[in-house]
Amino acid sequence: MNEDTEILYHTGELDARLRHEAEVAEAVAPDRHISARFGETLLQLTDVTMRFGGLTALDRVSFGIRRGEILGLIGPNGAGKTTCFNAMSGVYRPTSGQVLLEGKPLGKSSRHGITQLGIARTFQNIRLFGEMTALENVVVGADARAKTSVLGALLRLPRHHREEQEAVDRAMALLEFVGIADRAADKAKNLPYGYQRRLEIARALATEPKLLCLDEPAAGFNPAEKEELMQLIRKIRADGYTVLLIEHDMKLVMGVTDRIVVLEFGKKIAEGLPAEIRENPAVIAAYLGVPDDDVA
Numbered sequence: 001m002n003e004d005t006e007i008l009y010h011t012g013e014l015d016a017r018l019r020h021e022a023e024v025a026e027a028v029a030p031d032r033h034i035s036a037r038f039g040e041t042l043l044q045l046t047d048v049t050m051r052f053g054g055l056t057a058l059d060r061v062s063f064g065i066r067r068g069e070i071l072g073l074i075g076p077n078g079a080g081k082t083t084c085f086n087a088m089s090g091v092y093r094p095t096s097g098q099v100l101l102e103g104k105p106l107g108k109s110s111r112h113g114i115t116q117l118g119i120a121r122t123f124q125n126i127r128l129f130g131e132m133t134a135l136e137n138v139v140v141g142a143d144a145r146a147k148t149s150v151l152g153a154l155l156r157l158p159r160h161h162r163e164e165q166e167a168v169d170r171a172m173a174l175l176e177f178v179g180i181a182d183r184a185a186d187k188a189k190n191l192p193y194g195y196q197r198r199l200e201i202a203r204a205l206a207t208e209p210k211l212l213c214l215d216e217p218a219a220g221f222n223p224a225e226k227e228e229l230m231q232l233i234r235k236i237r238a239d240g241y242t243v244l245l246i247e248h249d250m251k252l253v254m255g256v257t258d259r260i261v262v263l264e265f266g267k268k269i270a271e272g273l274p275a276e277i278r279e280n281p282a283v284i285a286a287y288l289g290v291p292d293d294d295v296a
Ligand SMILES: Nc1ncnc2c1ncn2[C@@H]1O[C@H](COP(=O)(O)OP(=O)(O)OP(=O)(O)O)[C@@H](O)[C@H]1O
Pocket: 052, 055, 056, 057, 075, 076, 077, 078, 079, 080, 081, 082, 083, 084, 296
């Protein structure tokens, strides 16, 4: 092979790879164009206060999440991040204040109801079906979108068949998208820890959420795994998703988010670009003396 044909050969390979990656990305987010008005407010919290008995976990917190952004929610331990997330997803009804999703007030929702609203999440402590394969875990995640009835499934109607095949195809695309397709047939409990975390993300994406919430996705990761995770989060955003990231690792938060909201003792103390947050005196004071790896 001379030099020219060798270049063409490699270009052809690259083209095929890029085309395949584009097909996978398309399968992972087939309906993005419907709701992708980039930059408009997707979810808005206005003066949200949450009290548990005498404790004020959130104190008049207001901020918005814009379509297509990666928003970081950080703050020292006990700052109210999880409570904020629970208020945002309808798990808690705020004591006062309002949460609007696409301009509509959010009522109290069950877990299933939250998925139907278009909010998906991963958990600090991994919650997978250990005895199911990686592929089955994602298919189950996608089930929330299925349109056939239980009766349709029992009677094995053609539409159900078709949906089932589509769900499997899309689940495979999701596993490939997050980089774990090689272990699709393995039981979730037998996967390495990093794969389990990625599987959680694939499962959350299976519902094709308007908002994907990642709760400390880098917990327990080494620096190389964190770098790969950052690439994956960017890829998810590039595919048209909106991401809320609650994360302890400051380097990761600074490296991957578009904007950051900082909570301390239930109050929002800062909101802005990563570079602004890094220089913000109130944020520095909140984190003073806390090593980088322990913050958020
Ligand atoms: N269901 C609840 N009942 C009573 N108090 C609660 C409840 N949920 C949270 N809290 C309290 O609210 C405060 C904020 O907790 P939250 O878990 O939201 O903080 P966090 O920023 O997520 O912390 P961490 O980083 O440790 O996960 C804490 O003082 C916590 O004890």
